[in-house]
Amino acid sequence: MPLHVLCRIRNIGIMAHIDAGKTTTTERMLYYSGYTRALGDVDDGDTVTDFMAQERERGITIQSAAVTFDWKGYRINLIDTPGHVDFTVEVERSLRVLDGAVAVFDASAGVEAQTLTVWRQADKHHIPRICFLNKMDKNGASFTYAVDSIKEKLKTKPLLLQLPIGEAKTFKGLVDIVTKEQIIWNPASSLDDGKVFEQKPVTETDDPELLKDVRDARNALIEQVADLDDEFAELVLGNFSENFDFLPADKLQSAVRRVTLAQKAVPVFCGSALKNKGVQPLLDAVTMYLPAPNECSYDFLERMSRLLLPFADQQIEIPSLMAGNIALTVGLKQSATGDTIVSSKASAVAAARRAGREVGRKPGCNSEVESLLLAGVEIPEPVFFCTIELSSVSKQPDLDNALNCLQREDPSLKVRIDPDTGQTILCGMGELHIEIIHDRIKREYGIETYLGPLQIAYRETILDSVQATDTLDRTIGDKRHLVTTQLGVRPWAGERSSVTPVIEYADNFMEPLQKDIQEAIENGINSSYLQGPLLGFPVQDIAVTVYSMTMHSETSLTMISACVSRCMQKALKKASKQLLEPLMNLEITVSEDLLSAVLGDLAQRRGSIQEIQSRQDNKVVVAAVPLAEMMGYSTVLRSLTSGSATFTLELASYQAMNIQEQNALLQKRSGLV
Ligand SMILES: Nc1nc2c(ncn2[C@@H]2O[C@H](COP(=O)(O)OP(=O)(O)OP(=O)(O)O)[C@@H](O)[C@H]2O)c(=O)[nH]1
Numbered sequence: 001m002p003l004h005v006l007c008r009i010r011n012i013g014i015m016a017h018i019d020a021g022k023t024t025t026t027e028r029m030l031y032y033s034g035y036t037r038a039l040g041d042v043d044d045g046d047t048v049t050d051f052m053a054q055e056r057e058r059g060i061t062i063q064s065a066a067v068t069f070d071w072k073g074y075r076i077n078l079i080d081t082p083g084h085v086d087f088t089v090e091v092e093r094s095l096r097v098l099d100g101a102v103a104v105f106d107a108s109a110g111v112e113a114q115t116l117t118v119w120r121q122a123d124k125h126h127i128p129r130i131c132f133l134n135k136m137d138k139n140g141a142s143f144t145y146a147v148d149s150i151k152e153k154l155k156t157k158p159l160l161l162q163l164p165i166g167e168a169k170t171f172k173g174l175v176d177i178v179t180k181e182q183i184i185w186n187p188a189s190s191l192d193d194g195k196v197f198e199q200k201p202v203t204e205t206d207d208p209e210l211l212k213d214v215r216d217a218r219n220a221l222i223e224q225v226a227d228l229d230d231e232f233a234e235l236v237l238g239n240f241s242e243n244f245d246f247l248p249a250d251k252l253q254s255a256v257r258r259v260t261l262a263q264k265a266v267p268v269f270c271g272s273a274l275k276n277k278g279v280q281p282l283l284d285a286v287t288m289y290l291p292a293p294n295e296c297s298y299d300f301l302e303r304m305s306r307l308l309l310p311f312a313d314q315q316i317e318i319p320s321l322m323a324g325n326i327a328l329t330v331g332l333k334q335s336a337t338g339d340t341i342v343s344s345k346a347s348a349v350a351a352a353r354r355a356g357r358e359v360g361r362k363p364g365c366n367s368e369v370e371s372l373l374l375a376g377v378e379i380p381e382p383v384f385f386c387t388i389e390l391s392s393v394s395k396q397p398d399l400d401n402a403l404n405c406l407q408r409e410d411p412s413l414k415v416r417i418d419p420d421t422g423q424t425i426l427c428g429m430g431e432l433h434i435e436i437i438h439d440r441i442k443r444e445y446g447i448e449t450y451l452g453p454l455q456i457a458y459r460e461t462i463l464d465s466v467q468a469t470d471t472l473d474r475t476i477g478d479k480r481h482l483v484t485t486q487l488g489v490r491p492w493a494g495e496r497s498s499v500t501p502v503i504e505y506a507d508n509f510m511e512p513l514q515k516d517i518q519e520a521i522e523n524g525i526n527s528s529y530l531q532g533p534l535l536g537f538p539v540q541d542i543a544v545t546v547y548s549m550t551m552h553s554e555t556s557l558t559m560i561s562a563c564v565s566r567c568m569q570k571a572l573k574k575a576s577k578q579l580l581e582p583l584m585n586l587e588i589t590v591s592e593d594l595l596s597a598v599l600g601d602l603a604q605r606r607g608s609i610q611e612i613q614s615r616q617d618n619k620v621v622v623a624a625v626p627l628a629e630m631m632g633y634s635t636v637l638r639s640l641t642s643g644s645a646t647f648t649l650e651l652a653s654y655q656a657m658n659i660q661e662q663n664a665l666l667q668k669r670s671g672l673v
Pocket residue numbers: 016017018019020021022023024025042043059060061062081082083084134135136137138271272273274275
């Protein structure tokens with residue numbers, strides 16, 4: 001593709017906390033660019049990007065949706081991502097293919113819990129960003145408050161490229177700090193679609209006070225950018241040090257672009273998507289300050305058999321795809337969400353070979369393997385599970401197929417079979433996540449299913465070191481499989497909670513250790529820790545030392561694995577055991593008069609309050625609460641606060657349960673109470 005065409009493509013994501021207004025902002029972008037003729041409304045359930053039935057019914061984004069439109073000669077490929085914490089995997093998988101992002105904030109709330117999460121994900125993928133302070137029309141909206149919260153919580157340098165004219169009820173437009181022009185939307189009509197606005201320079205005669213504010217803001221911006229960009233600093237000091245007023249807008253714009261692409265700072269814009277103000281300048285900013293694909297460091301060009309250009313739930317088939325575009329392809333048999341397909345076989349083989357070579361025998365020596373794997377989407381561990389049942393067994397193959405497809409699309413959904421009961425188990429990120437999957441099985445695959453009660457995914461660990469020995473002796477046909485092994489397990493206090501055990505070998509263990517025998521031993525270990533001895537939950541934070549192994553020459557690798565697995569289970573059973581429960585970070589936004597009711601309720605839930613912040617007229621309670629105490633919390637909070645409070649819940653860590661609670665849970669599970 002010619003460079004001049006590539007320069008005019010923007011692949012961007014739009015990301016934020018739930019309800020900040022991403023979908024509404026996207027709808028306005030589509031409308032102003034001419035792709036839709038009417039304004040879609042989240043509250044009426046007729047938006048383009050929230051096309052799943054569940055999204056329209058609930059007014060939330062669940063799946064990332066891609067849309068393509070043109071703006072002033074630029075092609076914009078835009079992905080609207082979900083804000084709810086249950087769907088963070090969906091956000092991360094879209095971030096990986098983007099060149100830039102627009103972070104949308106509710107200007108009355110500033111940085112909220114989920115914004116922090118997606119911001120960190122964007123940091124990880126080195127995505128240049130611009131901020132849009134939405135909802136400037138809302139009661140309590142405050143530009144200064146939102147900017148301060150970006151500075152403090154996101155630890156970034158906001159570059160104020162606009163100032164609002166008015167706030168909350170009086171919000172009517174904004175000033176472009178770079179060009180010193182004001183943009184006013186028609187204040188008279190609430191039905192106005194925002195297409196027409198007045199744009200003119202701020203002048204001394206019209207509004208001397210505003211002009212002073214704009215000059216001060218522009219001077220501050222120039223100083224800030226000069227501090228971050230040497231080329232600009234030279235220009236400013238050389239020619240304009242006496243009076244910044246004469247500094248041409250295009251020079252300032254180019255410098256802001258450079259610092260944005262280098263991720264040294266983040267330009268900030270404002271508006272009200274719902275009231276149709278500020279979206280066109282935001283689109284200009286996307287083209288002006290976010291990178292083109294050729295300014296990002298990828299290296300692919302490829303062709304696929306069938307390619308589709310996405311437009312939310314509709315697609316147009318295209319003959320080929322060049323670097324820098326986003327498109328869909330269908331019919332991939334092996335690929336799942338999170339996979340990267342490379343056109344060069346050589347580079348894929350080289351990466352796999354490097355990964356293989358790196359797998360060492362010592363703990364913590366898998367740095368390169370990790371760096372290869374971490375380039376992919378990070379899939380959080382599911383914290384909830386429940387059984388899924390069919391009314392008729394004959395539908396089981398259909399259900400298996402549906403669950404297979406859903407898992408490939410959504411890697412945060414895990415499906416397993418209970419080894420004792422044979423039941424199918426769904427594991428997900430939250431109540432809403434599992435509910436949506438249940439709903440999709442019915443609507444998209446036409447299968448009626450019933451969910452068992454939602455249960456919590458606990459973990460197990462051990463508290464002391466133990467050793468065990470086991471022998472397996474079997475004759476199959478004319479072959480005798482005889483193997484004896486001795487191994488030890490101990491608690492592992494590594495840096496992060498991990499269910500994958502650290503595996504070590506005693507000095508001089510079977511020197512030289514053949515690769516296939518090592519693999520058989522490790523398969524045995526890996527098949528045993530997922531079913532813990534207490535309640536069958538994965539055992540985390542353990543180290544295993546394999547001390548010895550003797551075997552008959554005819555012993556198969558499968559028998560070696562089986563013997564190691566049995567020996568591990570024996571050792572885990574012998575050790576002192578501990579149940580771990582998911583501890584959640586909880587953030588509740590509630591008005592001051594309802595705070596005590598919410599705190600009183602939290603005290604009943606083993607919650608520990610970490611901080612109570614003030615956010616405009618609201619209080620934000622930051623707490624850590626065991627997940628077991630949060631079942632059905634949305635209903636409780638709704639009735640406590642007449643629906644006015646909101647909350648987010650995110651897995652913090654797994655913590656040890658105290659002995660009384662552990663015993664109570666064990667008794668309950670064994671049917672004793
Ligand atoms: N006052 C005001 N409300 C807005 C504005 N933009 C969006 N809203 C409202 O905020 C709510 C959430 O808007 P959405 O556009 O669905 O937000 P979202 O960020 O896409 O939400 P999720 O997809 O669920 O994460 C809706 O009720 C919108 O009508 C705005 O500029 N001002």
